[in-house]
Amino acid sequence: MTHASATGAYPAARPRRNRFDAFTRRMVAEHALSVDNLIWPIFVCDGTNTRSPVGSMPGIDRVSVDLLDEHLARAVELGIPAVAIFPITPLDIRDASGSEATNPGNLICRATRRIKEIHPGLGIIGDVALDPYTDHGHDGLLRDGYVVNDETIEVLVAQSLNQARAGVDIIAPSDMMDGRIGAIRAALDAEGFVNTRIMSYAAKYASAFYGPFRDALGSGGLLGGDKKTYQMDPANSDEALREVALDLAEGADMVMVKPGMPYLDIIRRVRDRFAVPTFAYQVSGEYAMLAAAFERGWLARERTILESLLAFRRAGCNGVLTYFAVEAAALLRRG
Numbered sequence: 001m002t003h004a005s006a007t008g009a010y011p012a013a014r015p016r017r018n019r020f021d022a023f024t025r026r027m028v029a030e031h032a033l034s035v036d037n038l039i040w041p042i043f044v045c046d047g048t049n050t051r052s053p054v055g056s057m058p059g060i061d062r063v064s065v066d067l068l069d070e071h072l073a074r075a076v077e078l079g080i081p082a083v084a085i086f087p088i089t090p091l092d093i094r095d096a097s098g099s100e101a102t103n104p105g106n107l108i109c110r111a112t113r114r115i116k117e118i119h120p121g122l123g124i125i126g127d128v129a130l131d132p133y134t135d136h137g138h139d140g141l142l143r144d145g146y147v148v149n150d151e152t153i154e155v156l157v158a159q160s161l162n163q164a165r166a167g168v169d170i171i172a173p174s175d176m177m178d179g180r181i182g183a184i185r186a187a188l189d190a191e192g193f194v195n196t197r198i199m200s201y202a203a204k205y206a207s208a209f210y211g212p213f214r215d216a217l218g219s220g221g222l223l224g225g226d227k228k229t230y231q232m233d234p235a236n237s238d239e240a241l242r243e244v245a246l247d248l249a250e251g252a253d254m255v256m257v258k259p260g261m262p263y264l265d266i267i268r269r270v271r272d273r274f275a276v277p278t279f280a281y282q283v284s285g286e287y288a289m290l291a292a293a294f295e296r297g298w299l300a301r302e303r304t305i306l307e308s309l310l311a312f313r314r315a316g317c318n319g320v321l322t323y324f325a326v327e328a329a330a331l332l333r334r335g
């Protein structure tokens with residue numbers, strides 16, 4: 001095809017040339033999404049042969065440990081590198097100090113042992129924070145209505161060791177207490193878990209986008225108030241860099257920004273400043289927004305899922321925790 005410009009009045013530099021056909025677009029693409037970038041958060045519940053849908057997250061189920069085999073089969077077959085386990089602790093087991101977090105027979109530990117039997121090559125990320133276990137829904141211990149930092153860290157350390165002993169590969173503290181990464185690292189090393197990695201939720205914001213997750217865990221109704229005294233203010237960006245710097249200095253191997261899509265600017269700043277393995281969590285509210293629009297036919301499901309995840313790669317992420325992980329992996333394989 002020829003496109004003559006008789007007058008020369010048109011620009012010589014035409015960015016559109018590199019978009020002219022598919023092979024050229026592939027040649028000049030700066031970023032790509034692969035299955036290696038997808039981490040799948042899963043909800044594990046008590047009981048046997050139990051599967052229950054999360055109302056505000058269409059397509060997402062809570063499953064009992066005995067169903068993990070079939071639940072994970074497709075993810076493993078598609079090559080998803082790791083899952084992040086979140087437990088649904090029955091209300092009668094929750095208490096003010098979140099003591100179930102340190103029970104060697106708790107859901108995360110049982111799920112981990114089961115997954116290591118059936119899929120030993122699948123990475124396991126264990127969430128460390130007390131909110132799935134407390135009867136008040138906060139991530140730490142409450143004293144006069146305030147989440148106390150240093151006493152909470154003692155429990156988080158015990159929780160981390162409990163998970164490492166069960167076989168969790170990557171400890172992921174999501175609590176936002178100051179100094180917990182250093183304390184957890186020291187305790188893991190002292191017990192010989194020198195290769196147990198830490199993925200720090202370093203810049204976790206006090207966000208409204210976690211609503212459906214709290215439905216999934218059953219902790220939404222428990223939480224009186226908010227988490228603004230420990231999670232970050234959405235107004236802040238420089239502060240995220242200070243948080244990340246501290247966690248890296250304390251021994252974090254990987255850092256996370258959360259939520260994801262509304263915080264791509266934070267991801268880019270973290271990546272530029274630190275050049276360390278950086279992850280983001282495309283959280284439940286982001287999932288719910290997209291799922292609702294797909295149900296209404298307002299957004300095209302497949303293209304939108306892949307675009308939303310590619311955006312994280314462009315922003316500087318190594319990987320994304322996403323409830324779309326299995327579906328996206330299948331789409332990528334199909335090409």
Ligand SMILES: NCC(=O)CCC(=O)O
Nearest residue numbers: 174209210213283284285
């Ligand atoms: N600590 C894990 C979460 O808070 C998950 C949030 C979400 O998916 O909304």
Ligand SMILES: [Mg+2]
Nearest residue numbers: 176177178243
């Ligand atoms: Mg911090």
